[in-house]
Amino acid sequence: MKPRLKPGLSFTLLAAALIVVPWILRWADMEYCLTQLTMSLYYAIVVLGLCLVMGYAGQVSLGHGAFFAIGGYTSAVLTTCDVSKWQTAAWLGWIKQSPFCMAREDLFGNPILTLSPWVAFFAAMALAFVVANLIGYPALRLRGHYLAMATLGFGMIVNKVILGTAFTGAADGINGVPEWNLGLGLTVSGKRALRIENYFIASGLLLLLLVLLHNLVRSRVGRALQAIHDRETAANAMGINTALYKLKAFVLSALMAAMAGVFLTHYTAGIGPSEAGALKSVRYVALAAAGGMSSLWGVTGMSTLLNYMSLRGLFGSYDNAVFGLLLIGIVSLAPEGPLKPLARLLRRFVGACRPPNAVGPDAARPDNGPARRASDQTQCLFP
C-alpha cells in the first residue's frame, strides 16, 4: 500500500487551501483572477461527474457539454422569460403572489415578471434527469466507440437545436440572467463586490460533491461500477444489475453537469450555444483524462488548473487545439494520466533515498517480482 493521507485530513487540507487562495491573490494584488478561478471550479464539477462515468463505470460520454447546456439554458430561459405578457391568463394572478415568481427589471429597465431562480434550478435538474434517462437507457447498451458516437451525436443535436431555436437566443445565446439568491445571505452573482463570496460558493459546492463522490467510490456502489468497467459479464454474474448501475452513474454525472451549468449561468449572467458544442464535450473528456480518469483528486485539480489557464487566455486562439493535443498526447503516451507516472517517479526517488531495510507491505511476499506492482496495471481509456 502506498502511504496515504487519511481522507478526512485530505479534505480539511484542501478546504484550508481553498480558503487561503483569495487572501494570497489579494496580497499579490491579483484579485481579478478569482473570476476565472470560480468559473473553472464550476467546470471542474462537470469533469468530476465525467470521472465517475468514465473513470469508474468505464462508459465514454462525449455529450456532457450538452447536459451542461441543458442545465444552463433551462435556467436562463425560465429566469429571463417575462411571464407578465400572459396578462389574461387566470393563473397569473395566483402565481404573481407566490414565491415562485420574481418581479425585477430587465437590462433596459423595463419591469418584468419571471420565475425565480430556485424554480428554474429544479426545472433544469428535472429536465436533465429526464433527458439523461432517455439518452442513457438506449445508449448505454452500446459499448466503447459506439457509445462515444451516440453521446457525441446527442451533444451535436442539442447544440443545433439551441442554435435553431428563437427562445434560446439562437447564436446569440441568452443574457440578462438575474443573480440567484441562495438564501443564508449567499448570492450567485458576477458582481465585483461578491467576487470572494462567489468563489467560496463554487469551491464549497465542488468540495461537497468531491466528498460525496469520494464516499461513493469507496462503497459497494463504487466497487460495482469498477467491476462493470473491468469485466461486465463477471460483474453481472456477481449480482450487479449492470445496466441499471451504468444508467444511474450516467444520470448522476449528467445532473452534476447540469448543476454546474445552472450555477455558471447565474454567475456569468448568461450562456451561449458554444457550451453545448462538441468541442466543449471533448474538452471535458480531455480534462478527465489529464487528471487520470479514475482519480477524483487528480481530475479536480487538473481540470481546475487547465480550465483556469484556458479562461485566462494562456492558450490564445489555439484553445481547442491545446485540449485536442492534450487528449491525443495522453491517450498515446500516458493512458493512466500524467499524474500517476509522476507520483511513481517521485516515490521511486524517495524510496532510493530511504535506508534499504525500510520495506513496504509489498515485500511481504517472497516472490515479489516487478510484475506484482499495482502500478503496472494500466487502464485503457476506451474500453
Place this chain on the structure above:
Amino acid sequence: MALLEIDNVRHSFGGLVAIDRVSFEVAPGQIKSVIGPNGAGKTTLFNIVCGLLRPESGSIRFGDRSITGFKPYQIARAGVSRTFQNPSLFLQMNVLENVMVGRHCRTRWEFLGCGVRWPGQPKEEAAIREAAQTQLEYVGLAHLAECPAGALAFGERRMVELARALATEPQLLLLDEPGSGLNTREKADLGRMIRRVRERGVTILLVEHDMTLVMDLSDAILVLHNGARIAEGTPSEIQNDDKVVRVYLGGEMNHVAAS
C-alpha cells in the same frame, strides 16, 4: 426435491443446435459433473443456467421457482454463483475488493446512501469487508488481501474467484473447468477445496475435462455429445457405459495416457 431442474432446454446458434432438449436434475448437496467432448454444448448449458443465454425452449427451475429467462444478476441473487473458465477477476482492484464485490447481491445501500454515508452504511461496509476477509481465509489466501488482482498467479486467481463466488452465499455453485491450467498439486488442492465447499452445504455443478478429478469428486455425471444427453449416472456407471467410452472416454483416456 431437486435443487436445480433443467427441463427440455434447447438452444441454437444460427443453424447449429448447441443444446438439444436436454433435461437433468441436480439434487441438493450433490456434486454433479457435466462432461463431453469439445463442442458438446457444456459451456452453452452452463451459460443458460447462469442466465447469460436465454434458452429457446424449455424451462429451468431453481428451488421452488422458475428462473427461466432471468438475467445473470437475478440468478446470482436467487442463489446461483459461478466461476469462469478463464478467471475473470477485476484487475483494477486488489484481492480483497474482488471478493467484496461478491457481497454486492447480499447488501443494499445504493448511490445516495453510500454518497452521504447514511447511518448504517459504514457499518454495512465494515461487514462486507469482514465477510470477504472470512472467505479469503477459507480459501487460504488471506495474506494476499492487499495484493492487486492482476499480480496473482493463475492458480491463485482461481481460488480468489472461488472466494468471490462463495461470498454471494450461493446454494448452487457452477464451476466452469476449474482444473484447466492447474498443475497436479493445484488440482489436488482444488479437489479438496471443492469437497470442503460441498460440506458447507453448497451444491456443485461442474464442467471439467480432467477425468481423474471428475471421477474422484462427482456423485453423478451427465455426458453430453453434440448437444444431446447420451448418459447419466454415477462415475462407475459412466466409466462402464459403452456409448460414453466410444464417443468420449476412450479417446480421452488414451490421450491422457499418452501425455
